[in-house]
Structure formats: structure tokens, C-alpha cells
Amino acid sequence: MRTRTLAVALAVATAAAGLSLTLAPTASAATSVPDDFNGDGVADLVVATPHAPADGHVSAGSVTVLYGSADGVSPDRSATFTQNSPGVPGDVRSHHLFGATHASGDLDADGYADLVIGAPGDSVPYSSSYGTLTVLWGGPDGLTGDGISIASPYATSEWSSEKDYGKKVVVADLDGDGVPQIATLSRTNLWAYDDLAGRTAPTDVARFHNYNAYIQPRTLTAADFTGAGRAQLVVTGGENCEGTSGGCQHTAVYTWSDSGLQEAWLPDPGGDVSGTNEAPTVSTSAGDVDGDGYADLVTGHVPASATTTGEYSDAAGFVHVRHGSADGLGAHRTATLDALDGGRAGDNVGASVAVGDVTGDGYDDVVAGAPGATVRGVPGTGAAVLLRGSATGLTDTDAQVVHQATDGLPGTAEADDWFGSAVEITDLDGDGRADVTIAAKGEDVLAGSIRDGADWVLRGSAAGLTTTGATSFSAQDVGLTHPDAEFGSVLDG
Numbered sequence: 001m002r003t004r005t006l007a008v009a010l011a012v013a014t015a016a017a018g019l020s021l022t023l024a025p026t027a028s029a030a031t032s033v034p035d036d037f038n039g040d041g042v043a044d045l046v047v048a049t050p051h052a053p054a055d056g057h058v059s060a061g062s063v064t065v066l067y068g069s070a071d072g073v074s075p076d077r078s079a080t081f082t083q084n085s086p087g088v089p090g091d092v093r094s095h096h097l098f099g100a101t102h103a104s105g106d107l108d109a110d111g112y113a114d115l116v117i118g119a120p121g122d123s124v125p126y127s128s129s130y131g132t133l134t135v136l137w138g139g140p141d142g143l144t145g146d147g148i149s150i151a152s153p154y155a156t157s158e159w160s161s162e163k164d165y166g167k168k169v170v171v172a173d174l175d176g177d178g179v180p181q182i183a184t185l186s187r188t189n190l191w192a193y194d195d196l197a198g199r200t201a202p203t204d205v206a207r208f209h210n211y212n213a214y215i216q217p218r219t220l221t222a223a224d225f226t227g228a229g230r231a232q233l234v235v236t237g238g239e240n241c242e243g244t245s246g247g248c249q250h251t252a253v254y255t256w257s258d259s260g261l262q263e264a265w266l267p268d269p270g271g272d273v274s275g276t277n278e279a280p281t282v283s284t285s286a287g288d289v290d291g292d293g294y295a296d297l298v299t300g301h302v303p304a305s306a307t308t309t310g311e312y313s314d315a316a317g318f319v320h321v322r323h324g325s326a327d328g329l330g331a332h333r334t335a336t337l338d339a340l341d342g343g344r345a346g347d348n349v350g351a352s353v354a355v356g357d358v359t360g361d362g363y364d365d366v367v368a369g370a371p372g373a374t375v376r377g378v379p380g381t382g383a384a385v386l387l388r389g390s391a392t393g394l395t396d397t398d399a400q401v402v403h404q405a406t407d408g409l410p411g412t413a414e415a416d417d418w419f420g421s422a423v424e425i426t427d428l429d430g431d432g433r434a435d436v437t438i439a440a441k442g443e444d445v446l447a448g449s450i451r452d453g454a455d456w457v458l459r460g461s462a463a464g465l466t467t468t469g470a471t472s473f474s475a476q477d478v479g480l481t482h483p484d485a486e487f488g489s490v491l492d493g
Contacts, residue, residue: 035104035426037138039112042068042430044142045437046115047455047488048099052480054082054092061098063117064478064488065143068428072435072469073457075477079142083119087145089134090122097121098134099490105171105180107196112138116182118166129155131165133184137199148201150193152186153208163187172222174207174256176230181206183233185220188213190235190254192261207261214240215250223286223295225324230256234297234329236281249280253329266329269301269320269336279303279318285492287355287364289389294324298366298394300350311380311418311442312372317349319368319387321394337387337396348372349385354492356425356434358460363389367436369420375403375413382419384438386465400464402438408467409456411443416450418442424491433460441489445474449483455491 035043045066054060064080066073083090083098090096101118108114115136122132133150136143152162165186173180174192183192192207211217218237225232232255239250249268254261269279283300290296299320306315318338322330352369359365366387375381383403387396403420405413413419422439429435438456445452454474458465475487 033113033427034106035113036068037065037104037113037115038067038142039138039140040069042070043426043428044068044113045073045424045426045428045457046102046104046491047437047439048102048117048490049453049475049485049487050097050100050490052082052099052475052485052487053482055084057092057094057096059095059097059121060092061096061100061119062480063099063102063115065115067142068426068430070429072429072459072471074471075473078478080478080480081117081136081143081145083134085145088136088147089149090119090132093123095121096123101167101169101490103169103171103182106138107135107171107180107182108137108199109179112140114138115143116169116171118169118184120164120167120186122166124151124155127151127155127161129162129165131162131167131186133166133169133182135196148199150182150201152189152191153205162189165191168217168220170220170222170233172231172233174222174231174233176228183220183222185217185235187216190217190220190233190261192233192254192256207256209254209261209263211237217250219281219284221284221286221297223297223324225253225286225295225297225329227294227324227326233261234284234286236284236299238280251281264328266322269299269318269334282351283353283369285353285355285366287366288324289321289355289364289366290323290391290393291363291389294326296324297322297329298353298355300353300368302348302351311416312346312348312351314345316344316347317351317370319350319353319366319394323393333393335393337394344373346372346374346379347383352420352423354423354425354436356427357389358386358425358434358436359388359462359464360433360460361462363391365389365425366394367423367425367438369423369438371418371421371440373403373420375405378413378415380416380418380442381405381413382417382421382440384420384423384436386436388464398464402458402465402467404440406467409458409470410472411454411456414444416442419456422489422491427460428457429459433462435459436465437491439488439491441486443474445476446483451484451486453485453487453489455488
């Protein structure tokens with residue numbers, strides 16, 4: 001199924017004087033919240049800054065948690081962690097990239113969500129391996145620095161070494177026992193662990209898959225796409241193959257089994273039968289956009305043939321949906337929402353994607369970042385597009401576009417802000433309608449700097465996104481002073 005072009009919606013909305021948005025009515029709070037670290041029934045927001053300095057070490061990384069409430073999130077209710085925070089395992093060093101990825105879930109089944117943080121540049125003591133995961137435990141007072149560290153099983157091997165372990169991480173129930181587990185990517189491997197018993201770091205991995213030198217895994221997503229009562233893992237990445245322009249793209253689904261991880265390959269959008277001109281998957285998320293009880297895989301793509309002249313390419317970009325079913329992802333239905341005939345070159349629609357029910361109608365919606373978008377003649381200002389879920393699937397009918405020139409949104413549209421560089425959908429005020437967090441990694445805040453970074457939160461409503469109650473914050477608002485670190489640039493790890 002192919003719908004009309006996203007470029008039309010984006011062009012109309014960015015040319016308008018501003019969006020007229022509606023205040024969200026009050027609804028009951030959710031009863032089970034996977035991102036709720038302090039157990040108050042409202043989801044919390046994690047924003048990470050892997051290039052933040054810490055104690056004089058460049059790109060050491062930091063992670064900030066803003067606790068949700070009926071009033072949403074505020075920097076006044078936040079905590080920031082580095083590898084030098086009390087109780088956090090490990091040591092601060094340059095280029096550890098603590099916070100390059102993160103995921104949450106109740107790993108110890110105590111009723112409080114826990115946070116898993118990846119530091120793919122962390123050097124493992126007495127080993128030639130790099131990369132660790134840190135688990136911080138939730139509790140009545142929120143996250144504490146008292147956590148555990150997990151390194152690659154290769155870190156203890158005399159013969160093997162690991163690079164970029166923890167570059168992507170998810171938390172999901174992979175074996176169907178009701179308790180979520182950790183799965184993570186490294187440069188060449190997919191690792192999946194058993195339940196964490198007694199808050200103890202695992203000594204070995206339960207399941208793993210090795211990629212040959214021709215596949216470079218890039219994204220990791222988990223959801224129940226088949227209705228099996230347990231999540232499956234999806235990995236995407238580049239694949240080197242002869243005779244193609246731009247290379248091939250690898251997409252595979254992994255299912256936990258007694259014999260290991262069962263692998264099934266999926267075709268990629270944007271390529272012809274020879275595999276040429278495929279469009280790399282640059283972002284992924286999952287949710288039920290058609291309300292049929294099966295999670296759907298939503299992916300953002302930027303064509304490989306596009307020329308990169310700056311931070312983002314000259315491509316329009318597009319969003320693809322593989323619908324879940326008992327027979328597997330995309331077995332019966334897929335959809336592409338794209339910019340036909342080239343559309344608005346440089347928008348990079350789909351550079352980031354997130355899935356959640358913004359309108360509260362029972363269908364998950366999608367927010368797609370377009371960080372390269374030109375707004376009112378200003379290049380690279382960036383935008384984000386809300387696409388509605390429905391019984392027939394994802395549609396751009398009544399799509400909403402927001403940017404820093406939208407009426408009621410804090411900030412000013414400036415060149416190379418890259419608003420939409422990351423997006424996240426979470427119900428941060430507990431009203432039953434998810435809220436949208438949007439990062440602009442190029443936002444300048446301090447004099448003389450150009451990549452300080454900032455985040456915006458817009459509330460969901462029955463009519464879509466509303467600027468009523470919209471808020472924004474940067475590093476300085478949470479007590480940090482570093483310039484040019486792209487604060488909050490990692491939202492949904």
C-alpha cells in the first residue's frame with residue numbers, strides 16, 4: 001500500500017504561519033508503565049548526552065532522567081548520572097560514550113523500571129575488548145547510582161576481543177516468562193541474556209548471533225510482532241555485496257528458542273530485484289499502528305544514492321511499515337509513506353522515528369524527524385511529522401508538522417538546529433495520551449557554540465500534538481555547563 005507524499009504535508013505546514021493545536025483533556029493515569037523508575041504510575045524521560053565531558057574527560061558521556069508527573073517533566077525534577085556518580089560502576093574516561101544507547105524495563109520484577117545504559121567506548125580492564133552496559137535500579141526514590149556492569153563474554157577470552165559492545169540495547173521479554181531481558185549489539189555480534197537473578201551481573205550470555213565481515217549491524221528493536229506472547233528482535237544494518245551501488249541492506253528477525261536465536265531475513269524497501277539502490281535503515285521503532293494486536297515495525301530510510309553535503313544528506317527520506325501478523329513481519333502487508341518524485345530534497349524524513357498513541361484513540365501513531373528540513377527559507381532548521389495510526393494502518397492524512405517556528409513552541413528557527421534529530425513518544429503526564437520529545441542536537445545555547453543541543457516536550461491530545469504546556473530544556477537547565485556536546489541527543493536508545 002502506498003499513500004500520498006509526505007513532502008506535500010511538510011511543505012504546506014512549514015509554509016503556514018503556524019499550527020493551531022488543541023489542549024489535551026484529562027484522562028486516567030496508566031496502571032502499568034515500563035518507563036516508571038519511581039513507581040508513581042507516570043513514565044519518566046531519559047535524555048542522554050554521550051559526547052558530554054565529565055571531570056575533564058571528553059566524550060565521557062552523561063545520562064539525565066526527568067521524572068514525570070501530572071504536570072509533565074521539569075528540569076527541577078531530574079537527576080544526571082556519569083560513570084563518576086556515586087555507586088555507578090566503572091571509571092570516567094574520554095570517549096567512553098556513556099549514554100550512546102539506553103533502554104528500560106523491570107529487570108528484577110520489583111515493580112520499578114530499571115535503566116540499562118550503553119557505553120560502547122568503555123575500555124574493559126585487563127582485556128582487549130571495548131564496551132560495557134550499566135544497569136541502574138529503580139526504586140521509590142527513582143534511579144540510584146547503585147548498579148551493576150556487564151561486559152562482553154569476549155572480555156574474559158584469551159583468544160577473542162570485542163568492539164563497540166553495547167552500541168545498541170533493548171529490554172524485552174524474549175522467552176515469554178513475563179520478566180524482561182537484555183539484548184545488545186556490538187560491532188559483530190547480537191547478544192541476548194537470561195533474566196537477571198538477584199541483581200547480579202550475568203557471567204555468560206544465553207543466546208548470541210555472529211555477523212560475518214559482510215554485515216555491519218546498526219539498529220536493534222524488540223516487540224511481539226507475531227502475537228506469540230514474547231518479543232522478537234529485529235536487527236538492521238549494511239551488507240557489502242558485489243555489483244550493487246550503495247551496497248545492500250540487511251534486515252533479520254530473531255526469535256528465542258531452545259536451540260538459540262532463530263533467524264529469518266526480510267526484504268528491504270527501496271531496492272529492485274537485483275538488490276541495487278536499497279535505502280539504508282537509519283531509524284527503527286515498533287508499535288501497533290492498526291490496532292490488530294500485533295506490533296508493527298516502523299523504519300526510517302535515507303536512500304544510499306543521496307549525496308551528503310553536511311550533517312544530513314540531500315535525500316527526502318521515507319518511512320516504511322511492516323505489519324505484524326501470526327505469519328511474521330510484512331508477511332501480508334507493508335506500507336511506504338514517502339516523498340514521490342524526489343519530494344523535498346534534504347528533509348531526511350525518517351532520520352528518527354518513534355511509535356506511541358499520541359491521540360489516545362487506541363491506535364499507535366508515529367513521529368518522524370526531518371532534521372534537514374528548511375523552514376521559511378532557513379536551511380537545516382528541522383521539523384517533526386506526526387502520522388496517525390488507524391484501523392487501516394499508518395496514514396499521513398491530517399499529518400501535523402511542528403518546528404521551532406510553530407506558534408507556541410519555545411525557541412527560534414535557526415539554520416542547522418536539526419530539530420527532529422531524535423524523537424521519543426512517552427506519556428509523561430499520565431493522562432493516557434502519549435507526549436512527544438524532540439531533540440535538536442544543533443541548537444546553540446551558549447555564546448560562541450553551535451552544537452549545544454536541547455530537547456522539547458509537546459503534549460498529546462485527542463486532536464494530536466498541542467503546544468499548550470510545551471516545554472524545552474538544555475544542559476544548563478539541569479545544572480550542566482558544557483558547550484557543543486549535543487545535550488539530550490539520544491532519546492530512545
